[in-house]
Amino acid sequence: MSLTAPPLSLYVHMPWCVKKCPYCDFNSHGLRSEPPPYAAYIDQLLADLDADRADLAAALEGRPVISIFFGGGTPSLFAPELIARLLDGVRERLPLAHDVEITLETNPGTVEHGRFDGYLAAGVNRISFGVQSFDDDKLRRLGRIHSAGEAEAAVKSAQDAGYANINLDLMYALPRQDLDGALTDVERAVALGPTHISHYQLTLEPNTVFAANPPPLPDDDHAWAMQEACEARLAEAGYGQYEISAYAQPGRRCLHNLNYWEFGDYLGIGAGAHGKLSDAASGLVRRRWKSRHPRAYMEANGGPARIGGDSMVGADELPFEYMLNALRLVHGVPMAAFAERTGLPSARIAAALSTARQHGWLHDDPQRLHTTVLGQRFLNDVIGLFLD
């Protein structure tokens, strides 16, 4: 069985936020009295990319980048000139596909007037807003730095700047939220006419303020009822669900996230960024991640200390890793993709597939791997079947 090189993406991590939200376990650090070293960080990102290109040259040879994603943290804390400098540097170092998707995550509380024009001129063609909710009480409870009105104004100013591709992040199953509250949030999001909506269930993540002091959250049955009702409302409004939490207008799926879920390849630069690369020559999948703390990452100055870890994924872990991604996709993936992306024969997962089908979690389709509605509800159990 041989591995085929899949599409290649680039993830860029920006590790600062105005203020840490109590539910968030992303690698993000609230601002202190001194501003972060924004310009120096851009230099380090390019040094990191140079070093990765040198180390991984054989596996990268001749492959165009199909998408770039600035994630955080809050990338919109970086001025457009810095984003332009980084993107110019990337263009000098890697071939970009002619229709490359370039997304920048944005906190609506950080975008003063004029920024969107600058990001667009730099080459960003997709803006993702962390809106979370349109209920000001809920926003306060979530520790957000913006009101619903400010989020609406920010989305409109991105639309006025000419972005054709806009995503809104919403969360549901919020503290003391009921079904009507969750539906109202979806209604207000739809009214703004974004091309994409990410609709995440709020989860209590270890080592967060919410985990230490849990707010009263809706139980699983209520959360599932919200998910179903919101999904139906989004479908009615023209947003098709294609992944557990992702909804898009036709032709507006997020190429970058799709590449993750389809077990594509990606370079990861920046503090704590993860990368995955298939090496067709050795037939192995490599994972590399960067030093998590911004200071340690920057002090490495593009040297080996910037790497937090680097390892080949064992054949015993690959089926689980593959399913963890692929089964999130509502329409699943072609059966043949498993062998192409992991280099393993499909016989390797035959027993787990058969158990999943007996439970009614997977469709009985020899051509595609896709979950039933029941399978989506119990996704963690389905994926658990593929643990070695």
Ligand SMILES: C[S@@+](CC[C@H](N)C(=O)[O-])C[C@H]1O[C@@H](n2cnc3c(N)ncnc32)[C@H](O)[C@@H]1O
């Ligand atoms: C990196 S943030 C987006 C940009 C920016 N940092 C912001 O929050 O406005 C990615 C998204 O993950 C989601 N998220 C973060 N923590 C979560 C949690 N504990 N449960 C569910 N969704 C979460 C939020 O919707 C958030 O917008």
Ligand code: SF4
């Ligand atoms: S602004 Fe976004 S990344 Fe930063 S702490 Fe809040 S949710 Fe996390």
